[in-house]
Amino acid sequence: MEQEYYELRLYVAGKTAKSVTALRNLKQYCEQHLKGQYSLEVIDLLVNPQLAEGDQILAIPTLVKKVPEPVRKIIGDLSNEEKVLVGLDIRPRQREN
Known part of the structure; x- marks a missing residue:
């Protein structure tokens, strides 16, 4: 079974x-x-504010899953792991004993 590759982009505003x-x-x-x-690109909108337009970013922080489609967005500090995994359509790996 071929595993999918994820392209993720996290929009932040400073630290x-x-x-x-x-x-x-x-x-x-x-x-x-x-x-x-996966690849992860972090975009600081304080440095590059013009980049918010392409992904229609309205709130910070926002995670955008570009690939695989469909494109998904998750807003917030990503502290709810289950919500993030469901939002990104990631099936949790079984933990090995």
Whole structure:
């Protein structure tokens, strides 16, 4: 079974508590469930505000799953792992004993 590759983009605004938490949570989930199957681009809208338009970003932080389709967006600090995995359509890996 071929595993899908995920292209993720996290929009943040500087080093706010929510942005830092979202990035930390996202990295943890990706390493746990998508190890070797993802790319993560972090876009700081304080540095590149014009990039918000392309993905129609209305709130920060926002995670955008570009690939595989459909494109999905999750807003917030990504602290609810189940909500993030469902939102990204990731099936949790079975933990090995």
